Amino acid sequence: MDVRPTDALLIEGVAAGDSAALGMLMDRHAPALMRYATHFLQSADDADEVLQDTFIRAERAIRRGIRPDNPSGWLFRIAVNRCRSRRRRWWRLVGGEAGEAVIARAATQPDVEAKEWRDEIRRALGQLSPSAREAFLLKHVEGLTYEEMAEIVGAGVPALKMRVSRACERLRDQLKDIR
Amino acid sequence: MTDHHDALDPTERLHAAVEELRAAGPPHPGLPARTAARARQIQTRRWIGGSSGVLAVLTVTALLSHQTAPRPGEITFAVRAPADAGVSLVGDFNEWETDRVRLTPKGKDRWEVTLRLPPGRYRFAYVTDGGEWLPDAEAAPVLDDFGRPTSVLTVASR
Numbered sequence: 001m002d003v004r005p006t007d008a009l010l011i012e013g014v015a016a017g018d019s020a021a022l023g024m025l026m027d028r029h030a031p032a033l034m035r036y037a038t039h040f041l042q043s044a045d046d047a048d049e050v051l052q053d054t055f056i057r058a059e060r061a062i063r064r065g066i067r068p069d070n071p072s073g074w075l076f077r078i079a080v081n082r083c084r085s086r087r088r089r090w091w092r093l094v095g096g097e098a099g100e101a102v103i104a105r106a107a108t109q110p111d112v113e114a115k116e117w118r119d120e121i122r123r124a125l126g127q128l129s130p131s132a133r134e135a136f137l138l139k140h141v142e143g144l145t146y147e148e149m150a151e152i153v154g155a156g157v158p159a160l161k162m163r164v165s166r167a168c169e170r171l172r173d174q175l176k177d178i179r
Numbered sequence: 180m181t182d183h184h185d186a187l188d189p190t191e192r193l194h195a196a197v198e199e200l201r202a203a204g205p206p207h208p209g210l211p212a213r214t215a216a217r218a219r220q221i222q223t224r225r226w227i228g229g230s231s232g233v234l235a236v237l238t239v240t241a242l243l244s245h246q247t248a249p250r251p252g253e254i255t256f257a258v259r260a261p262a263d264a265g266v267s268l269v270g271d272f273n274e275w276e277t278d279r280v281r282l283t284p285k286g287k288d289r290w291e292v293t294l295r296l297p298p299g300r301y302r303f304a305y306v307t308d309g310g311e312w313l314p315d316a317e318a319a320p321v322l323d324d325f326g327r328p329t330s331v332l333t334v335a336s337r
Binding site: 008019022023026030031033034035038039044048049051052053055056057058059060061064065066067068069074077078117118121124125137140141151154168171172175176 | 205
């Protein structure tokens with residue numbers, strides 16, 4: 001029998017100021033959020049800050065009475081918005097399309113511990129548009145349904161299907177000559 | 180477009196790439212402690228960010244007010260809007276009338292109101308006196324019957 005507290009119970013704990021409940025909520029949801037944010041932003045350090053912001057906002061919302069129907073999707077939506085904001089801020093700093101070129105180049109910087117294959121995947125992912133990267137990661141890496149994605153991203157299902165399809169097409173093309 | 184366009188062939192490189200992406204590393208250790216420290220840092224930054232003594236006092240008042248958790252059954256609605264915007268709360272609980280629930284300014288760009296609502300699921304939004312329609316930043320988004328952005332909250336039974 002699974003005796004782990006439900007998300008709803010943990011959320012009530014957070015509302016009552018129980019930091020252990022917040023910690024358990026993090027343990028449960030942070031791995032998937034971290035994976036998404038790391039791949040979207042292509043930086044584990046930036047992803048870590050996004051996660052901190054996500055849980056700060058979630059805690060604040062819970063303490064003012066918000067009770068999400070689907071806690072996992074709700075946390076994803078906050079994290080996706082934080083990733084978008086962070087990318088927009090970065091985009092303004094480096095400027096326009098030059099910024100995307102920097103993302104793509106950054107993804108090809110040699111990492112002493114990374115394998116060539118992993119670098120190529122990151123490079124290919126970095127060359128997708130942000131909306132295509134977002135849709136691809138949520139669909140294929142996080143395994144969400146299009147309906148769940150629509151709740152999180154705020155776009156319609158047909159548009160999301162199109163983004164995923166184009167992202168796959170582009171990635172297939174990018175990866176076809178590797179290894 | 181049908182779903183088969185999205186199915187990945189297990190023998191193709193993209194499938195292997197997805198497997199690699201799914202195997203990403205875990206969050207950095209100590210996330211709860213770092214999150215708590217960052218939350219304190221944000222509050223401190225807000226506290227010292229006032230440009231005058233009066234504003235600082237107002238900011239501290241707003242922070243103290245915000246830190247006070249609503250009583251059971253109460254929901255605090257909050258939105259960022261300019262101090263002179265004038266903000267109303269509209270939703271399924273007040274027939275979407277803009278003159279029934281007014282928010283109170285808290286600090287330089289935050290508006291709040293606390294309500295007691297019976298258990299249920301409610302769509303709601305904030306409307307400025309200028310007619311701007313604002314969804315809640317942290318509640319689930321949904322479009323209303325006219326295609327305007329609104330939010331949804333569920334009040335659980337206790």
